[in-house]
Amino acid sequence: MSGRIQAPRGTFDVLPAQASERAEVEAVARRVLERAGYGRIETPTFEATELFSRGVGESTDVVQKEMYSFHDGGFTLRPEGTAPVCRAYVEHGMHKLPQPVRLWYLSTFFRHEAPQAGRFRQFWQVGAEALGSDDPAIDAESILLLAELLEEIGARGLRLRLASLGTPETRLSYRAELAAYLRSHEEQLSPEVRARIALNPLRAFDSDDPGTQAVMANAPLLIDRLTASDAEHFQEVRDLLDDCDLVYDVDPTLVRGLDYYSRTVFEFTSSELGAQSGVGGGGRYDGLVEMIGGPPTPGCGWAAGVERILLASDHPAVAPPPVDLFVAYSDTKYRRPAFSIAAEARRARLAAQVELAGRSLKGQLKQADRIGARFVAIVSEDGTLLKDMESGEQTLVQGSVVAMVLRGRGGAGL
RNA sequence: GUGGGCGUAGCUCAGCUGGUAGAGCUCCGGAUUGUGGUUCCGGCGGUCGCGGGUUCGAGCCCCGUCGCUCACCCCA
Numbered sequence: 001m002s003g004r005i006q007a008p009r010g011t012f013d014v015l016p017a018q019a020s021e022r023a024e025v026e027a028v029a030r031r032v033l034e035r036a037g038y039g040r041i042e043t044p045t046f047e048a049t050e051l052f053s054r055g056v057g058e059s060t061d062v063v064q065k066e067m068y069s070f071h072d073g074g075f076t077l078r079p080e081g082t083a084p085v086c087r088a089y090v091e092h093g094m095h096k097l098p099q100p101v102r103l104w105y106l107s108t109f110f111r112h113e114a115p116q117a118g119r120f121r122q123f124w125q126v127g128a129e130a131l132g133s134d135d136p137a138i139d140a141e142s143i144l145l146l147a148e149l150l151e152e153i154g155a156r157g158l159r160l161r162l163a164s165l166g167t168p169e170t171r172l173s174y175r176a177e178l179a180a181y182l183r184s185h186e187e188q189l190s191p192e193v194r195a196r197i198a199l200n201p202l203r204a205f206d207s208d209d210p211g212t213q214a215v216m217a218n219a220p221l222l223i224d225r226l227t228a229s230d231a232e233h234f235q236e237v238r239d240l241l242d243d244c245d246l247v248y249d250v251d252p253t254l255v256r257g258l259d260y261y262s263r264t265v266f267e268f269t270s271s272e273l274g275a276q277s278g279v280g281g282g283g284r285y286d287g288l289v290e291m292i293g294g295p296p297t298p299g300c301g302w303a304a305g306v307e308r309i310l311l312a313s314d315h316p317a318v319a320p321p322p323v324d325l326f327v328a329y330s331d332t333k334y335r336r337p338a339f340s341i342a343a344e345a346r347r348a349r350l351a352a353q354v355e356l357a358g359r360s361l362k363g364q365l366k367q368a369d370r371i372g373a374r375f376v377a378i379v380s381e382d383g384t385l386l387k388d389m390e391s392g393e394q395t396l397v398q399g400s401v402v403a404m405v406l407r408g409r410g411g412a413g414l
Numbered sequence: 415g416u417g418g419g420c421g422u423a424g425c426u427c428a429g430c431u432g433g434u435a436g437a438g439c440u441c442c443g444g445a446u447u448g449u450g451g452u453u454c455c456g457g458c459g460g461u462c463g464c465g466g467g468u469u470c471g472a473g474c475c476c477c478g479u480c481g482c483u484c485a486c487c488c489c490a
Contacts, residue, residue: 004463006481061488065415080490109490114415117484125490192487203487258489267490278490305490330448361448369450378449387448 010121017398020318029126032149043084055083055292057259064113067211077110081127090294101133111229117274118308129301136233139264140240145301147360155312157271163254164234166226172221185215205253221252260288270312280304325405326368330380338379345402377401
């Protein structure tokens, strides 16, 4: 096995057996998003590294330790989709289009992390971004669309958590307040939390250490520090979601790992998943476009992991495409006419296959049965027989095999 | 980067206190001098992840190493 080359760690092959369910995710995403006015966008697989260091945030784990960057040229395999979409928005002058501009994508992303259940180094995300409006209806609609998408695919055990982060200034001062609070109770905190006070004090809310939990029960909450306009914005988002009967929990401790979020943030989790329970999430990022060199432009969107959606869903067996005709032959000397018949059938828009593995006639019939062929043409010295695989009837072909199949396909027999 | 679990045929796995590899599924062929499901029979397929060590002898014991996997961290 030493000389065998394997797929790189954290990557996977999508085999035919899994291709159909993934195609289904794409089909549902297209349906749900395009009927809401979203247009598809695809951006390059790699971008200038600076797009992510500036957009996603220099201090985030994603930028600090998870980027696949090339040794020269200053490029990085995209670790997420929002910054590239914003880059494209600016680059193509989309601010001159009617706003908001709504875009969706389904692409691969790359992060150098330790692989785990539902976490890969190359993974697929479906995402939606709406740029150019700070209307809370954008936030609410965006969330509803992700809910719709997950529901239509059949993801189970879903829960929606919702919060507001306010403005970057609010967050900054809150962060300082929280850090000060943590330091004043330092002796009760777990060592891990204590070590992360300066780095990421918000994480203290997620700790399962009893001492830390006791401290956090009385900790100040960001949601109580929102400005009046941010609080009002958040309330409007909630009202709109309530009107649509979407169930959610307001979770003041909801943390997003990317720096660009402001105001609304949300995350769908699934109980069907392991430790990586997040199926998809997102929020508003009103400062991002400006941060990467564009005009001040509000934005809101989300991304959901395709692999996680599939893990959280039942995978209904997708029926293989029907096969109209399988062409068999009794002896290799009839291979050429058999080959021609199959080719002609495909030109006539039939799903047709010819024996390609040198099987015995019995083996060929078995193969035809296996792939669910409706008809089998058997070429032999007696001419060509057309066998109806449902009834078992065989007819000697006069003239064109393809014409007979086309005639017989609609009805029960020939 | 740290810790737990696991690495035996393409897949799922068995292999008792160490005696030099098995099953089921899949695939191919035969039973039906050319025709599909089921059943029966046969065949293809493995340097037991890799490298050392102990032993007369290692899939099994010891050490190392690589890989997979789950979890921490973080995130989709």
